[in-house]
Amino acid sequence: MSTRTSEQTAKTTAPVELLTGPRLRALSEEFTDLLLDIVAGGNSLGFLAGLDRAEAEAWWRGRAAEVDGGRLLLLAVRHEGRVVGTVGVDLVDKANGRHRAEIVKLMVHSSARGLGLGRTLLTAAERAAAERGVTLLVLDTETGSRAEGFYAAEGWTRVGTIPDFAADPQGTLRPTTLFYKQLN
Numbered sequence: 001m002s003t004r005t006s007e008q009t010a011k012t013t014a015p016v017e018l019l020t021g022p023r024l025r026a027l028s029e030e031f032t033d034l035l036l037d038i039v040a041g042g043n044s045l046g047f048l049a050g051l052d053r054a055e056a057e058a059w060w061r062g063r064a065a066e067v068d069g070g071r072l073l074l075l076a077v078r079h080e081g082r083v084v085g086t087v088g089v090d091l092v093d094k095a096n097g098r099h100r101a102e103i104v105k106l107m108v109h110s111s112a113r114g115l116g117l118g119r120t121l122l123t124a125a126e127r128a129a130a131e132r133g134v135t136l137l138v139l140d141t142e143t144g145s146r147a148e149g150f151y152a153a154e155g156w157t158r159v160g161t162i163p164d165f166a167a168d169p170q171g172t173l174r175p176t177t178l179f180y181k182q183l184n
Contacts, residue, residue, distance in 0.1 A: 014079060015077070016077050018128060019075065021064040024063065024067055024074060028057060030082050031076075031083055032053060032056045032057045032060060033083075034083055034086065034109050035051070035056045038109075039051045041110050042168065043107075044142075044169045045107065049169040049171075063088070071091055071093060073089040074089075075087050075088075075089075077120060084112035085109065085112060085117045085121050086105065086107050086121070087103060087122060087125045088104040088125075089101050089103060090102040091134070098133070099134060101129050101134045102139060104139070106118060106122060106147070118150060137182075138180045140176045140177065141179070142166070142168070142176055142177075143161050143174065143175040143176060148177050156181045157179060158179055163175045
């Protein structure tokens with residue numbers, strides 16, 4: 001039996017916003033808070049423990065430039081008036097790879113987990129990619145993480161595992177699992 005309230009269930013249908021560079025810049029404090037929460041919670045997403053606010057803000061400014069340049073699609077979802085989730089679609093700029101893209105940095109704030117926002121964001125990212133002619137998506141995630149099971153449950157195909165691929169926030173090397181999904 002589900003323990004979600006009807007209020008929580010209603011919030012799983014939160015609208016997803018496809019951001020522009022200026023919009024990301026305007027929301028940079030909320031995105032910085034999100035990233036700091038994720039890393040503090042043990043998910044590296046490319047960062048190590050001790051990530052400071054200035055470094056996180058600089059990282060998001062770089063993403064705004066990628067959005068401005070058309071290389072990155074960045075989607076966000078808000079809950080209770082603030083950004084609590086995001087996902088990126090990293091588009092390939094090589095002529096022989098414009099049919100594929102990578103799902104990057106799917107994040108849901110610890111305070112908003114269990115509301116279905118990860119699924120909402122992933123579905124919106126897949127749709128946004130397909131609307132741009134992408135037919136193949138790839139991603140990687142830490143082997144053994146909750147995210148690994150999530151992607152499998154969402155219809156992604158597991159390709160394999162690479163040992164010692166990336167460090168967790170404490171600097172320990174961890175394996176990663178590669179996934180792909182063909183879009184129709």
